[in-house]
Amino acid sequence: MAEKIALVCDSMSDLPPDFVEENGIKVLPARVIYPDREYADRIDIQPDEVYGRMPKEIPTTSMPSPHDIRTAFEEIIQEGFTHCIALHISSALSGTYDSVKMVADEIKNLKIQVIDTRTLSMGTGWMVINAARNIKAGWKFDNILENIQALQEKARVYYILETLEYLRRGGRIGKVAGMIGEFLHLKPVISVNSDGEYYTFCKAKGRRKSIEKLVEIVEQAVKDREINLAVVHGGAPQEHALLVERFKKLPNIKEITGSQISPVLGVHTGPGLLGVCFYEI
Numbered sequence: 001m002a003e004k005i006a007l008v009c010d011s012m013s014d015l016p017p018d019f020v021e022e023n024g025i026k027v028l029p030a031r032v033i034y035p036d037r038e039y040a041d042r043i044d045i046q047p048d049e050v051y052g053r054m055p056k057e058i059p060t061t062s063m064p065s066p067h068d069i070r071t072a073f074e075e076i077i078q079e080g081f082t083h084c085i086a087l088h089i090s091s092a093l094s095g096t097y098d099s100v101k102m103v104a105d106e107i108k109n110l111k112i113q114v115i116d117t118r119t120l121s122m123g124t125g126w127m128v129i130n131a132a133r134n135i136k137a138g139w140k141f142d143n144i145l146e147n148i149q150a151l152q153e154k155a156r157v158y159y160i161l162e163t164l165e166y167l168r169r170g171g172r173i174g175k176v177a178g179m180i181g182e183f184l185h186l187k188p189v190i191s192v193n194s195d196g197e198y199y200t201f202c203k204a205k206g207r208r209k210s211i212e213k214l215v216e217i218v219e220q221a222v223k224d225r226e227i228n229l230a231v232v233h234g235g236a237p238q239e240h241a242l243l244v245e246r247f248k249k250l251p252n253i254k255e256i257t258g259s260q261i262s263p264v265l266g267v268h269t270g271p272g273l274l275g276v277c278f279y280e281i
Helices: 017-023 047-052 066-078 096-104 122-136 141-154 165-169 179-183 206-221 237-248 263-269
Strands: 005-010 026-028 031-033 038-040 060-062 083-088 111-116 156-160 186-192 198-205 227-234 253-260 273-280
Touching: 005 066, 005 096, 005 122, 017 122, 026 066, 031 263, 047 263, 060 263, 066 096, 083 096, 083 122, 083 141, 096 111, 111 141, 122 141, 122 156, 122 227, 122 253, 122 273, 141 273, 156 206, 165 263, 186 206, 198 206, 206 227, 206 237, 206 273, 227 237, 227 263, 237 253, 237 273
Parallel strands: 005 026, 005 083, 083 111, 227 253
Antiparallel strands: 031 038, 031 060, 156 186, 156 273, 186 198, 227 273
16 A cells, blocks of 8 residues: 655744645644733744743743644544654653654554654754655655654754843753853853753853854854755844855855744744754755
């Protein structure tokens, strides 16, 4: 029997909306919660709306609901799919993977592989993009899974923030130490380790130098090998545009894409995030 493979991810993958639509990817929306109302991430609320209400109003967040997860799998079955790959934000940063896995284990007549990508944003997004392209190219289910695993080992994510306050408030600070450094205007470049937790990759004094560190990281990566690169931001459109232009001048970047991070991720970072997500081809 021919395999018909569906793709699922969560809204924290930060995929370009056009790509989602073109490839029929099911995106499970996380939730942004204010005292008066709950919003579906990127559906009922957009990033700029969240930043516009900060710091006066800081919402809380929650993962996609079990109802949304179940509905997505049921739609996939109704659409005639035989297999499904679900790729999700690091389980060290969100309960989404566990929740999807729990629902998937109850679903019959659909072969579902749920993957903890141990990263986030376009770190996860690149795995979804590659899987979608491989599905279009007619790859077998098992081969696509092998390719995801290989890419997972190579995916790198680095980002800087205006302040660590929002990460602290959300309890997402992980291995990022910040109090003393902030008094000295030291800005951490944050990455994700092999367990999918945040840690400080390096530090720079002030905003401008921390942006230069991001550039250095990419310049080092493209010295002798090709990469695919995503440049993301949270409420920093001008700096993001300048960064993209700089990267376009570098050699060995086969593909460059960019997006604003999801409102749910923005709640935990605050405005002013700039990040790079890439992997070696």
